[in-house]
Amino acid sequence: MQRKSPKTMLPNGLAAHGATPNTVRLYQLILDYFHYGVAFVPGMTVVDVGANIGLFSLEVLQRCGGDVNLIALEPGPLAYADLERNLREHFPTSPARPLRCALSDHPGEAVFYDRPLASALSSLEPGGLTDRRQLVQSLLRPDPPADFQSITPRWLKRLPRPIASQALDWLIRRVESKVVPAPCRLKTLSQIIAEESITRVDFLKVDVEGAELKVLGGVVPADWPKIEALAVEVHDIDDRVEGVRRMLEDAGFARIEVGQEWLFESSNVYMVFAGRERPDASASRDFHSAASPVAVGSIDRRRHARPSDPETLTAHTSDRRGDGGPVR
Numbered sequence: 001m002q003r004k005s006p007k008t009m010l011p012n013g014l015a016a017h018g019a020t021p022n023t024v025r026l027y028q029l030i031l032d033y034f035h036y037g038v039a040f041v042p043g044m045t046v047v048d049v050g051a052n053i054g055l056f057s058l059e060v061l062q063r064c065g066g067d068v069n070l071i072a073l074e075p076g077p078l079a080y081a082d083l084e085r086n087l088r089e090h091f092p093t094s095p096a097r098p099l100r101c102a103l104s105d106h107p108g109e110a111v112f113y114d115r116p117l118a119s120a121l122s123s124l125e126p127g128g129l130t131d132r133r134q135l136v137q138s139l140l141r142p143d144p145p146a147d148f149q150s151i152t153p154r155w156l157k158r159l160p161r162p163i164a165s166q167a168l169d170w171l172i173r174r175v176e177s178k179v180v181p182a183p184c185r186l187k188t189l190s191q192i193i194a195e196e197s198i199t200r201v202d203f204l205k206v207d208v209e210g211a212e213l214k215v216l217g218g219v220v221p222a223d224w225p226k227i228e229a230l231a232v233e234v235h236d237i238d239d240r241v242e243g244v245r246r247m248l249e250d251a252g253f254a255r256i257e258v259g260q261e262w263l264f265e266s267s268n269v270y271m272v273f274a275g276r277e278r279p280d281a282s283a284s285r286d287f288h289s290a291a292s293p294v295a296v297g298s299i300d301r302r303r304h305a306r307p308s309d310p311e312t313l314t315a316h317t318s319d320r321r322g323d324g325g326p327v328r
Helices: 021-025 028-034 055-063 077-090 132-139 161-177 189-195 212-217 221-226 240-250
Strands: 007-009 015-017 045-049 069-073 097-099 108-114 180-187 203-206 229-235 255-259 269-275
Touching: 007 021, 015 077, 028 055, 045 055, 045 189, 055 069, 055 077, 077 097, 077 108, 132 161, 180 189, 189 221, 203 212, 212 229, 212 240, 229 240, 240 255, 240 269
Parallel strands: 045 069, 045 203, 069 097, 203 229
Antiparallel strands: 007 015, 108 180, 229 269, 255 269
């Protein structure tokens, strides 16, 4: 019998399995992928790595009338079930295809660590990548920009700061505590390109909770020219942002932007965009960070963890799974 999951109306008018009101709270993170000047048009090819329940995929399909050669990859069994249903129910005639696997720099088998109470943190990393102290500090910052006004729950804002900090810390511990290991297949991006007979990737989205270097490492040199534009969430551990930037520069991308959203300003989470073309300056991404887009070569190396409260934790990313809500 198929598991029942919550279903919530998204800002684009689609009701998504696995989504919750917390998902809607952070939907801005999905919309941000569309602010880089890339034209999302019918007939394009999009690869969504770390699709979770498919929020980014659904937004692309909605904007293009379902006419997208879209490959959505998700290793988590619960999130994949929601992803498959969301694509099937809303775009039954679309060529969009969900695939249950994780991407790496080599094919094989692995264990995926699903965190059903904080699905934004599900990953191939058993220990996770969060720092509770930084998460708490980030979410209790005053005066968020308009796009992020609703991120921190109202009940939390009404508490005195010390009590709010303790409450957040307890909730974060709780949502991180449940981990369900699940076997998953590993493939490389070049394998997917070959198996799906892809000759051009108009947009590649990667949000894989720390495995981004392995995903990009799975692209053989002959396949890089097929990728026109990409956006990768990067956890800046051991100068990983600089490593990704150099990799993309070596792959021939003419435009590379590195920046942080307001939500991630006190974290080590960056967004790296790369495109083949150099558009007008007006097409550049408008990050909320005062220092963003970060100038390439002068990246602010703050060593912090990504911010989210338990509602945000379960709502962030990619389209993460829905017991707590996803955004990816």
